[in-house]
Amino acid sequence: MNPIKTEIGYCTTERIYVRGHDLANDLIGKVDFIDMMMLVVLGRKCEGNERDMINAIMVTVMDHGLTPSALAARLTYLGAPEAMQAAVAAGLLGAGSVFLGAMENATLMLRDLVKSLPENAGDEQFLDIATAFYKDRRVARQTIYGLGHNIHVNGDPRIPALREVSQRNGYYGVHWRAMEQLEAVSGILGKRRLPINAAGAVGAMVADMQLPPTLARGLTLISRCAGLIGHVLEEQSSPTGQALWDLVLRQDPRNAVHS
Amino acid sequence: MNPIKTEIGYCTTERIYVRGHDLANDLIGKVDFIDMMMLVVLGRKCEGNERDMINAIMVTVMDHGLTPSALAARLTYLGAPEAMQAAVAAGLLGAGSVFLGAMENATLMLRDLVKSLPENAGDEQFLDIATAFYKDRRVARQTIYGLGHNIHVNGDPRIPALREVSQRNGYYGVHWRAMEQLEAVSGILGKRRLPINAAGAVGAMVADMQLPPTLARGLTLISRCAGLIGHVLEEQSSPTGQALWDLVLRQDPRNAVHS
Amino acid sequence: MNPIKTEIGYCTTERIYVRGHDLANDLIGKVDFIDMMMLVVLGRKCEGNERDMINAIMVTVMDHGLTPSALAARLTYLGAPEAMQAAVAAGLLGAGSVFLGAMENATLMLRDLVKSLPENAGDEQFLDIATAFYKDRRVARQTIYGLGHNIHVNGDPRIPALREVSQRNGYYGVHWRAMEQLEAVSGILGKRRLPINAAGAVGAMVADMQLPPTLARGLTLISRCAGLIGHVLEEQSSPTGQALWDLVLRQDPRNAVHS
Amino acid sequence: MNPIKTEIGYCTTERIYVRGHDLANDLIGKVDFIDMMMLVVLGRKCEGNERDMINAIMVTVMDHGLTPSALAARLTYLGAPEAMQAAVAAGLLGAGSVFLGAMENATLMLRDLVKSLPENAGDEQFLDIATAFYKDRRVARQTIYGLGHNIHVNGDPRIPALREVSQRNGYYGVHWRAMEQLEAVSGILGKRRLPINAAGAVGAMVADMQLPPTLARGLTLISRCAGLIGHVLEEQSSPTGQALWDLVLRQDPRNAVHS
Structure with a gap:
């Protein structure tokens, strides 16, 4: 049997270690999100000019409006507003061979x-x-x-x-x-x-950048996750889910539409 | 019928706009991930010392090893390695009232x-x-x-x-x-x-910080998404999914275990 | 530590047991889906007139066209046709407090x-x-x-x-x-x-029927799962995902629409 | 633009139609789950001896204990018991090229x-x-x-x-x-x-049976959905999620385990 362990981290009663660093004493308040992400994902902080490149990639793919992933999230949120993580997950599930993947x-x-x-x-x-x-x-x-x-x-x-x-x-x-x-x-x-x-x-x-290919999809998932949070927040204050549904129903004249 | 539109963004043939900014000319290479996230989610970049606070929150919640969300992701990856977005989504789905939510x-x-x-x-x-x-x-x-x-x-x-x-x-x-x-x-x-x-x-x-409460869960979802990418990458190079399954089966002596 | 075992089933090298029954010899070809479902979920086959009631419930909730769950599934399928399970899962994720839940x-x-x-x-x-x-x-x-x-x-x-x-x-x-x-x-x-x-x-x-309340949501999830398979199959032969996206984009005149 | 409509169903103010049948008058209480599933998925009820074959397939794949999909569902339920649909979805997401797919x-x-x-x-x-x-x-x-x-x-x-x-x-x-x-x-x-x-x-x-290949995965998703409902119900009455987590943590002696 393989030993079941991860190099990503572990917890003792007193401390939490991530990639060998003491989370509370060496990371919180001392590294930023991008370095922490690289540490967790690749086991090392940014090197060279990687940070600018990663920021540029993540800024590029975060969001640009009512994409299929945003729509799937909003339609899911309509039915289960108590579980916004489910709406976000629904939005990420389309990141396959055609779009973000x-x-x-x-x-x-x-x-x-x-x-x-x-x-x-x-x-x-x-x-x-x-x-x-x-x-x-x-x-x-x-x-x-x-x-x-x-x-x-x-x-x-x-x-x-x-x-x-x-x-x-x-x-x-x-x-x-x-x-x-x-x-x-x-x-x-x-x-x-x-x-x-x-x-x-x-x-x-x-x-x-010689990063693992998986990271091309990975960075987009992380960044799109932020975009989907934006859609969920907007849905809370000015919902579109029901109007989206009605719009679709109206395409087939046989349907009655919600009053 | 409500108009169906989002303030988050839209695309013309020539340009992509996010919160009114020209993505290609004003954002890519000019703002970092945190500012872009705030822009998409709240419609404004970081103010005051928010950036340090947000970094600290996201560094705190990213990952600390084999949590239930990491395990759900790894067990999902075992069955569907061609769809890593599904493994990541499975890991996020547990962010409910007990854990990250x-x-x-x-x-x-x-x-x-x-x-x-x-x-x-x-x-x-x-x-x-x-x-x-x-x-x-x-x-x-x-x-x-x-x-x-x-x-x-x-x-x-x-x-x-x-x-x-x-x-x-x-x-x-x-x-x-x-x-x-x-x-x-x-x-x-x-x-x-x-x-x-x-x-x-x-x-x-x-x-x-007077941020919307939803953002407390939202920031953890984004950051945990990065943690889960780390688990998927580790699973690619040193898989644990099958060993996890076998470990569980072994707890009930009636089970035969994979050879 | 609690023992980790399930009463649902286990496997030996020679046999598979579900709720104490030998799957190959006592169940396959001998019980139908509804009895098997009751066996797995409640540990017993149908009693009295339960079968008719359960069939009626499941027939009622299976599908009735382009609901939000069907739309979420179709939009997810558009991006990841290689992972239809992700489209189905996206469709189920909205079964919350507002709709099926x-x-x-x-x-x-x-x-x-x-x-x-x-x-x-x-x-x-x-x-x-x-x-x-x-x-x-x-x-x-x-x-x-x-x-x-x-x-x-x-x-x-x-x-x-x-x-x-x-x-x-x-x-x-x-x-x-x-x-x-x-x-x-x-x-x-x-x-x-x-x-x-x-x-x-x-x-x-x-x-x-004095069934566990969870089963009210559970039966709808199972039956809606069948409905969503129907939507995925239809999407394969006469896709609507791209047209749905375009329809939404067209609601905001600032958007260019896919040509 | 393609018309956006489905042959699966539509609703008027007075009636719900599924594949052209009046749901309330012609289907509820008159057809069983298997016929309804075939109607929604393929547009026709069972023919010949299909029903026995489909029952046999669905009985075969429903569940056999603590598989990776059951474990992913249970670990998800641990964090978000208010959203059992998310636990079920997590369990289905691993139905890919290795297992059910x-x-x-x-x-x-x-x-x-x-x-x-x-x-x-x-x-x-x-x-x-x-x-x-x-x-x-x-x-x-x-x-x-x-x-x-x-x-x-x-x-x-x-x-x-x-x-x-x-x-x-x-x-x-x-x-x-x-x-x-x-x-x-x-x-x-x-x-x-x-x-x-x-x-x-x-x-x-x-x-x-000359059914669409997609249905091979589809039938297993529907049936496994029933299996996962069984795991969620068992988790409600005799939870294993926390014990599963502890069991995994205990494999790496560096971890402290929940008390």
Whole structure:
């Protein structure tokens, strides 16, 4: 039998230890949320310019209004206002392959592409490899993550900002370049160029920071959790849940709608 | 019909707005996670010394090892490793009246106690009112939140650290004092003094900061989400889920255990 | 330490036991779902006419179209089609005090009302007690469960059918009568008579069957789970998730909508 | 924009319709849970001997004691007893690729295998095709679903019972035979014969009944939901959650344990 223990923490009668640090004496009031998160998740505080990068990622993905995850949370809150954790959990459950989880998939895909790249590959060679990679995935009917957006059809406004943050902090590396090559390839091979989306940029950032791919999805879950708390608070003061339901019922004229 | 809209954000083809700010130009790379969280949740960035307080709360509640929420997440991950968001959601679902949600209840309780307190109440008057409040809740069989801990029986080590942070930042106010009076009352009326626990301290902090009570639970959900990502990552590299299951099965000798 | 064991079941290398029965030899192919459910949940198969009552309850609550729980499930499925269990779980999470959980609350409320009823109470005495009970709850700002419906304002069509099933099977007892008295009181004391709704009828049925109140919520969770599978399957063949999202975005003219 | 409507149901002021039937007049008290489930999920009641098959599947997967899903539910209930729906949801969230979701994967796999089978294939040809299929999946590092069990190493006791039910009802078809061929191949190519497990048998049954593969996972979610209600009820009367937590803490001697 494996020993059942975690390196994350344990408690004695007198003390609580997190990653070997005394929580009360060494962490509370002394480290901030981001360092604590890195400590719990990776066993070490931020290094280099990681903090700015992580802040940028988390600011990017926190919220932008009535997304499916916000709607699922609000509709759940309507039925169970005594259990707001359930509304938040409902909102997180959609972070799968299509939406937020796509960031993890983009990280994995970029690491995969970059593996077949010779050291010191020039731009042309890079483009060739990206082209082959793109074609292979199309043939195998695998999603090419990180490209295209059905609202920001001319380019996702977050991408230049994320690129700038990455460059400023020294994390504009081979995965960012791979993502950009894929965008270029999409313009060459497809009907129209598919601009990089947030999943692509965050995927590249996590890969260029050499963080575990799981963290691409993980950071979005944490940040989106904050966004969902915002939706729950707004729902408390100016509820939309019932109106959402009525709006949907009204789409099918057979339905009577709540009076 | 109510208009269905949110003040949190909206998207045009060219821009994303969060609380009226242009996400790409004004927020990414310019504000940190805590300010963004406050913006999304409350519609404003941190004021005064709020940032230090919020960091201290979130550092306090993030994780301390194999709690029920961590175990629920790990056992869920065992069955569905392709959907880590489901494991994280399972871990958050227990944040109810007994564990993390108790922080919200403590905030509400302290606000309730303080309401009946005359301005400029002296210590003696305060103690009288806390005593009456304590007795009333006992008679009505209502939980007195924020007191007692079944591991840290001589005092929760986090409390002095949280008090110090609150004092340093100017948020050691009437709700903190109310919580302390309740601790004192427990020693006078009960068999043994019940020390303030983390729910009590966080409840007092949120109340003294005049934040919405929901945020007491909300901040713990966000921070615990980070803790759960840590457990999922550890589960990926050194899994415990199967061993946990086997450990439980072994408690009933009628069970055969996985080989 | 408590022994950690369950009376529900255990496994040996050769056999699986559920409530003491050999699953493979005594249950599979020999009992139906309803008996198995009763066995697992209550430790015994159906007795008397329980099966008809339970079928009627479960048929009543399974589904009736695009409810908030169905919408939460569909919006979750949109983001994570690889994890349909997460969509189903999201749909169940709203079964709280307002919607499906209200059935449990109605059962508890009716048991409470009936406690103060003398044996052989006549109709007049019953009405007096129900009136006092109704007023007390109004004064204490406690919800009176089981009354009123904002679509079926002239009466919930399910109630006569459920009453008939209860009468036919010998479970039209004091809790059903208490629910009907509350309906009558609502007409006497309020602006308009509030007809019994499904929560009220199911609450009365569970109470008159002397089943645990938790089972009122439990049966609805199981049956709604079937309804949600129906929504997931329909979403697979004729998806609505994206259209739902677009519909909501379109309510706020500031939003661009997916093309 | 797609019309947003469902074929599952709708409500008028006077009536509720489910799949075109009047719920109150035609379904409540007239159809049982299984027929209602089929109606909601597939749009038709049971046909042929489907009812016996579905009952057998649901009886098989309902519960067998302290599985990871039961443990996740119990640990969630410990923190949030006011929201039992959250405990049930937590228990369902692990129904992924490893545990209950594997039944869906087995159905899909068997349909895939059978596609390449010529009509009237004899046993020998069948074995050849199954062997090639088995080898291909091994090479591609794809899981072969439905084989092996780490407790029932000499054979899962549920399989003969499920085979017997399938034969008796006329659903012992080509997918059952494919599953048995894979078992045989495992004995020829591997170190030891891997017996068919419940996922394999249920997968074969759903495939031989020509039901949608999603229903293999769907039926287990519904039935397991009933099992989880059983665990919640037991937890109410004889709780194990705290003891489970303590048991885990005790595995790491650094931890103090609750007193």
